[in-house]
Amino acid sequence: MIEAAKQIIEKNWRDRFTIPTSRLYPFQWMWDSGFVALGTSLYNVEKSMMEIESMFSGQWSNGMVPHILFHSESETTYFPNYDFWNSNVNSGAPSYPKSSGITQPPVFGFVLEELYRRHQDNEEVVEFVKRLFPKVVDSHRFLYDYRDVHGEGLFYIYHPWESGRDNSPIWDESLNRIVIKDGDLPYYERRDIQIADASERPTAAQYDRYVYLLELGKSHNYDGKKIAEESPFLIQDCMMNAILIKSNKSLISLGKALGFGVEQLQSWQELSMSNFSKKFWSEELQTFVCYDLRGDKQMLFKEIGGLVALFAEVADSTQAESLATYLQSISDRGYFLCPSFDIDSELFDSKRYWRGPVWPQMNWMISKGLALYGYDTLANQVKSDIIALVDKLGFYEYFESEKEKVDSLSHGYGGSNFSWTASTIINLIAE
Numbered sequence: 481m482i483e484a485a486k487q488i489i490e491k492n493w494r495d496r497f498t499i500p501t502s503r504l505y506p507f508q509w510m511w512d513s514g515f516v517a518l519g520t521s522l523y524n525v526e527k528s529m530m531e532i533e534s535m536f537s538g539q540w541s542n543g544m545v546p547h548i549l550f551h552s553e554s555e556t557t558y559f560p561n562y563d564f565w566n567s568n569v570n571s572g573a574p575s576y577p578k579s580s581g582i583t584q585p586p587v588f589g590f591v592l593e594e595l596y597r598r599h600q601d602n603e604e605v606v607e608f609v610k611r612l613f614p615k616v617v618d619s620h621r622f623l624y625d626y627r628d629v630h631g632e633g634l635f636y637i638y639h640p641w642e643s644g645r646d647n648s649p650i651w652d653e654s655l656n657r658i659v660i661k662d663g664d665l666p667y668y669e670r671r672d673i674q675i676a677d678a679s680e681r682p683t684a685a686q687y688d689r690y691v692y693l694l695e696l697g698k699s700h701n702y703d704g705k706k707i708a709e710e711s712p713f714l715i716q717d718c719m720m721n722a723i724l725i726k727s728n729k730s731l732i733s734l735g736k737a738l739g740f741g742v743e744q745l746q747s748w749q750e751l752s753m754s755n756f757s758k759k760f761w762s763e764e765l766q767t768f769v770c771y772d773l774r775g776d777k778q779m780l781f782k783e784i785g786g787l788v789a790l791f792a793e794v795a796d797s798t799q800a801e802s803l804a805t806y807l808q809s810i811s812d813r814g815y816f817l818c819p820s821f822d823i824d825s826e827l828f829d830s831k832r833y834w835r836g837p838v839w840p841q842m843n844w845m846i847s848k849g850l851a852l853y854g855y856d857t858l859a860n861q862v863k864s865d866i867i868a869l870v871d872k873l874g875f876y877e878y879f880e881s882e883k884e885k886v887d888s889l890s891h892g893y894g895g896s897n898f899s900w901t902a903s904t905i906i907n908l909i910a911e
């Protein structure tokens with residue numbers, strides 16, 4: 481499996497970065513890139529450093545790391561491409577590489593720490609980590625300065641694509657607030673459903689709303705204050721904020737080891753940690769949930785993002801116990817861990833994009849989180865479930881979660897030869 485995984489990453493390598501999969505996603509994606517760098521760091525650390533370096537070559541002067549870098553402008557098979565984003569409406573966006581105008585989960589703090597931990601005797605890696613450190617801090621500063629409307633240490637997103645869980649049912653209510661009238665949207669043609677099975681992809685109505693929010697961001701240069709005032713979709717995502725906390729923690733410990741001042745990071749971290757549970761814990765559901773700033777209420781769904789609090793160690797022991805008990809019950813009821821959405825909800829769909837399937841990189845974070853709280857058996861279950869799925873169904877983007885259905889399947893869902901799947905397998909087996 482490790483050899484197969486390395487070959488996939490090799491095939492997806494494009495000079496200085498790795499694409500998630502050919503055809504469907506032919507550019508560099510932010511959090512994919514972080515997970516891939518974790519895998520490659522185990523056998524080719526030069527590649528891992530190049531990957532991260534390439535990502536930060538697209539960083540904006542406001543600190544934002546864009547969710548896609550369009551390194552190749554001649555690749556026209558993707559929508560929305562660089563010309564549709566037109567990110568240069570923001571004067572701090574580099575003219576090369578072209579990029580999208582939104583961000584994704586801030587994984588690079590913990591990625592950098594892992595790289596350092598694995599290679600601290602390698603001077604080249606230490607120098608690299610020192611060089612990247614301030615850039616990653618700047619990417620966090622962007623989230624605190626531009627995305628934290630109430631000064632709570634919890635940042636908002638205004639587009640589902642920022643969350644990494646693009647098509648989760650959590651976003652439906654906010655998306656449904658968007659009323660699209662004739663002439664509101666520019667003409668566009670989707671490419672994803674020409675490549676992947678439409679039943680595994682978002683619907684047309686959802687896609688229109690994605691484009692609407694993109695246009696809203698563009699009209700305010702992708703970082704203006706007006707975005708928060710106007711966006712019908714304004715959400716503090718519990719998963720992204722947990723990842724920010726995890727990455728802050730990594731940067732604080734890296735900063736101390738490498739001689740950087742960490743006061744700013746510490747004060748951000750204190751603020752974020754003090755509000756995380758207050759804002760996101762739902763007593764009723766016994767899990768962490770997202771917060772809808774537009775509707776001023778918690779978004780009461782059980783979904784995979786809530787479990788990432790374990791990875792950030794921001795859950796107390798009672799909360800952790802509830803999350804672990806919940807996961808165990810899902811496993812006992814015949815599901816592979818971890819389904820991306822509530823298996824008891826009518827919105828659950830074990831096949832469709834983020835509405836139920838299992839996602840490899842999520843299992844990596846959640847198994848780490850469970851182990852941090854001492855749930856070793858369950859952590860191993862989360863690892864072995866994804867390894868078993870990949871072994872049976874191949875290196876796909878995501879996987880069926882119902883065990884009974886898996887028996888009769890011969891492949892996974894979404895893109896094939898997928899980089900983060902390959903990288904996750906390399907990491908899990910090595911660990």
Ligand code: GLC
Pocket residue numbers: 500505509510511512643644645646647
């Ligand atoms: C999809 C996923 C997102 C990922 C991207 C590239 O859009 O929802 O999380 O980054 O594909 O793999």
